[in-house]
Amino acid sequence: MTRKVLASCLCMALTACSIPSWQKAPHDTLYQHAAPERLHRIPKELEASNWWEALYGGSFEQLGKLANPGFHARRALDLEPALDVNAFGKVPDSSWFENRLGARPLRASDVMRGPNGGDGPAPGPLIIKKGKTEGVTPGLMLEDSAGVGWVVKFDPPAYPELTSAAEVISTRLLYAAGYHVPENYVVSFKLDRLELGSDAKTEDRYGRKVPFTPAQLNVTLSQLNTTADGRVRAMFSKYLPGRPIGPFPLRGVRLDDPNDKIPHELRRSLRGLWVFYAWINNTDAKLANSLDVFLEDEGARRGLGHVRHYLLDFGTSLGAAATGPKPMVWGYEYAVDWERVFGRLLTLGIAYPYWATARRSPLRSVGQFESEVFDPAKWRPLYPNEPFDCADELDTFWGASILSHFDAVTVASAVAAGEYSDPLSSAWVTYTLMERRDKLLRHAFENLLPIDNPRVERKTDLMFEDLEVTAGLARAEAASYRWRLIWHHGNEPRAVAAGRARGARVRLGPAHRMLRRLFDAGDHEPFFTLRLSRAQDSKIDERGSVDIHLRLLGDGSFLPVGLVRVRK
Numbered sequence: 349m350t351r352k353v354l355a356s357c358l359c360m361a362l363t364a365c366s367i368p369s370w371q372k373a374p375h376d377t378l379y380q381h382a383a384p385e386r387l388h389r390i391p392k393e394l395e396a397s398n399w400w401e402a403l404y405g406g407s408f409e410q411l412g413k414l415a416n417p418g419f420h421a422r423r424a425l426d427l428e429p430a431l432d433v434n435a436f437g438k439v440p441d442s443s444w445f446e447n448r449l450g451a452r453p454l455r456a457s458d459v460m461r462g463p464n465g466g467d468g469p470a471p472g473p474l475i476i477k478k479g480k481t482e483g484v485t486p487g488l489m490l491e492d493s494a495g496v497g498w499v500v501k502f503d504p505p506a507y508p509e510l511t512s513a514a515e516v517i518s519t520r521l522l523y524a525a526g527y528h529v530p531e532n533y534v535v536s537f538k539l540d541r542l543e544l545g546s547d548a549k550t551e552d553r554y555g556r557k558v559p560f561t562p563a564q565l566n567v568t569l570s571q572l573n574t575t576a577d578g579r580v581r582a583m584f585s586k587y588l589p590g591r592p593i594g595p596f597p598l599r600g601v602r603l604d605d606p607n608d609k610i611p612h613e614l615r616r617s618l619r620g621l622w623v624f625y626a627w628i629n630n631t632d633a634k635l636a637n638s639l640d641v642f643l644e645d646e647g648a649r650r651g652l653g654h655v656r657h658y659l660l661d662f663g664t665s666l667g668a669a670a671t672g673p674k675p676m677v678w679g680y681e682y683a684v685d686w687e688r689v690f691g692r693l694l695t696l697g698i699a700y701p702y703w704a705t706a707r708r709s710p711l712r713s714v715g716q717f718e719s720e721v722f723d724p725a726k727w728r729p730l731y732p733n734e735p736f737d738c739a740d741e742l743d744t745f746w747g748a749s750i751l752s753h754f755d756a757v758t759v760a761s762a763v764a765a766g767e768y769s770d771p772l773s774s775a776w777v778t779y780t781l782m783e784r785r786d787k788l789l790r791h792a793f794e795n796l797l798p799i800d801n802p803r804v805e806r807k808t809d810l811m812f813e814d815l816e817v818t819a820g821l822a823r824a825e826a827a828s829y830r831w832r833l834i835w836h837h838g839n840e841p842r843a844v845a846a847g848r849a850r851g852a853r854v855r856l857g858p859a860h861r862m863l864r865r866l867f868d869a870g871d872h873e874p875f876f877t878l879r880l881s882r883a884q885d886s887k888i889d890e891r892g893s894v895d896i897h898l899r900l901l902g903d904g905s906f907l908p909v910g911l912v913r914v915r916k
């Protein structure tokens with residue numbers, strides 16, 4: 349008897365293992381993540397080491413990866429897939445990412461406002477708590493009359509609007525894409541609003557905290573470009589809610605955060621981030637430009653909450669750098685790029701760098717931001733980024749699926765938040781972003797059919813989105829689709845219907861009655877797969893197909909439960 353029970357259990361276990369994951373309940377929705385975050389006490393604060401990241405990560409580790417065949421093999425064979433995804437390849441909402449553009453309607457005004465919940469600092473005095481006097485671009489940490497804390501950054505003296513516009517525009521774009529970012533504002537204010545706090549501090553050249561004196565403040569303010577009435581333009585970044593606990597690691601997890609279970613290099617939300625950073629040319633993608641904050645949960649016992657993960661500091665995006673326009677090489681090579689170094693050694697320096705023909709913008713408020721030479725496959729931040737290095741085709745596709753929903757109106761709305769005084773600057777940045785977007789989309793869709801976002805209308809009409817049509821890279825009237833419906837009956841799937849569709853709608857109603865008879869006859873495996881391929885201008889698309897998995901519900905309607913991209 350015991351043997352029979354064990355044999356039965358073994359058979360059940362083997363059968364369960366053979367069931368595809370997309371057939372297992374509960375079936376996740378397209379975006380939402382139902383699992384609640386667990387409450388826990390505040391993790392320890394982490395510190396970022398810029399010099400170590402530059403020396404080790406930017407040089408020695410890069411060299412080790414370049415010489416490691418295993419690293420290249422894992423990337424080529426996609427042996428480390430992302431783990432923060434659902435059955436549709438989407439990243440569900442979480443403390444890392446919140447689906448916005450493409451998942452729900454966003455008006456132009458929503459994009460222009462971005463994460464901002466107010467109108468900037470409150471009227472009245474601005475009390476300086478800390479100052480930055482070293483370097484070309486001064487900065488302040490201050491408190492407004494409402495007690496709200498702000499980080500204030502000023503533009504380089506010779507390049508008004510350059511960094512402030514770049515940071516505010518990039519914040520809006522990344523917010524619309526779905527990332528957690530701070531509230532950033534362009535503010536023009538009179539310098540007489542600044543007041544030095546009694547306990548204001550700054551750092552000397554040795555990193556020691558010393559009192560911030562009126563003389564030092566005058567030196568700081570003397571570097572600014574002020575108008576005749578004593579006003580100056582600055583970027584105000586509101587303190588994040590909660591308690592800062594340092595940046596999030598680019599690999600591994602926080603061991604003292606029970607919610608942090610997926611290694612960060614295996615998060616699609618971080619791996620696919622390279623698409624957006626390449627788009628806005630945010631080359632300073634280092635560890636220190638992220639921040640975790642601990643938020644106490646409402647209604648919970650005091651001291652219990654969760655960690656939210658932010659991206660911040662986009663002052664080196666678009667054409668800007670900290671002290672002026674980007675150097676020509678930024679965005680095309682690492683600060684120390686061994687692959688390029690060895691390539692030039694092999695060619696004896698004869699090979700001309702491909703990026704050397706890039707043309708600088710004639711506008712001082714724009715800097716080095718172009719789209720003609722830009723090549724997505726060759727884009728690089730200043731230092732290697734572990735999640736970016738681990739990104740595969742599916743991670744890139746996910747980022748591009750969101751990027752495809754940024755049309756010219758949406759982008760122009762984000763650019764308007766930068767408040768350029770010259771309309772030519774706004775036009776240049778908008779045009780360049782759209783051109784870079786198109787190049788990134790073509791790169792991401794090169795080997796994968798860009799069909800996404802399945803849904804069902806009227807119970808049996810399967811709707812989907814052709815992302816190239818959405819982005820304007822293909823004409824809707826020139827695209828047609830072929831489909832085949834496969835019934836999963838035990839281990840013998842078989843095709844039960846086929847047809848063609850003009851437009852992004854497959855009508856399964858004619859086959860529905862037959863499917864209901866199969867279901868009513870006692871074959872209780874109501875799972876089907878719709879295999880979609882595409883023809884463009886009467887030519888078969890060679891990029892493979894997409895399998896949309898469906899479940900036939902008791903009321904006779906179909907429910908999408910998964911999506912798999914099939915390469916040719």
